[in-house]
Amino acid sequence: FLRNPLAETRTWWDQWSRLTPEQRLQAAASTLLSAAFHRLGGAIKRTVRFAKRHYNSVFRADNDFYSKTRPSQSGKTEIPKAHLDEMGNLIPANPNGRASITEHILNINKHDSPYISTTSEQGISKRYGKQRIQIDLDKLQEAISKGEVQAEIIGQDRIIQELKQSLEMKKQELNQLIQRENYSKRRYDKLIESIIKLENAIENTRRDKEILIKGIVPNRFISGPENLN
Structure with missing residues (x-):
């Protein structure tokens, strides 16, 4: 999935850069505290609700499923991505990669990512x-459980947990x-x-109802590609 976490905050960032360090600290503390209280009320309900969800299928969109790369937003470089091989298997950028979930979501070290981004909602x-x-997530999970496929399905709750841990560290x-x-002001x-x-990544993950698949998805679990109107 294409991501640009700062695109939605560019105007805010321009204003932020004009503040003094003391003003930035006050603003950051106020914003983070407000966000924490805003989300606290529904956090437990969201976690329980997700645990009860069951998805039969997930979806992934692309402009060219057979291309191993996509243009960066600047158009100056190519970024590795998941793709379909000549047999129709869905291959992550690096099946043996060591990039973390957080790095994958933030588009960091994508050349080393073993993850494939999907969504549980067709329209998204x-x-x-x-x-x-x-x-077909049901059949894929069944094959994984039987040891027929070396892959892992990572739900939205775990993705958000990883992102929150990274956020807390920062x-x-x-x-x-x-x-x-x-x-250091630069730091x-x-x-x-x-x-x-x-x-932004946490909010985007929730919005996109993102589910990751770690590893190769054999073609027998895949339908398409189909053209979208």
């Missing part, structure tokens, strides 16, 4: 390409940084940027 996939495939790092008398700005990216 239209945002990400002109073609779509459908993966917040702790920021807190440690600002306790120093002469801290401060990078940490704030990372926090914004992770906050």
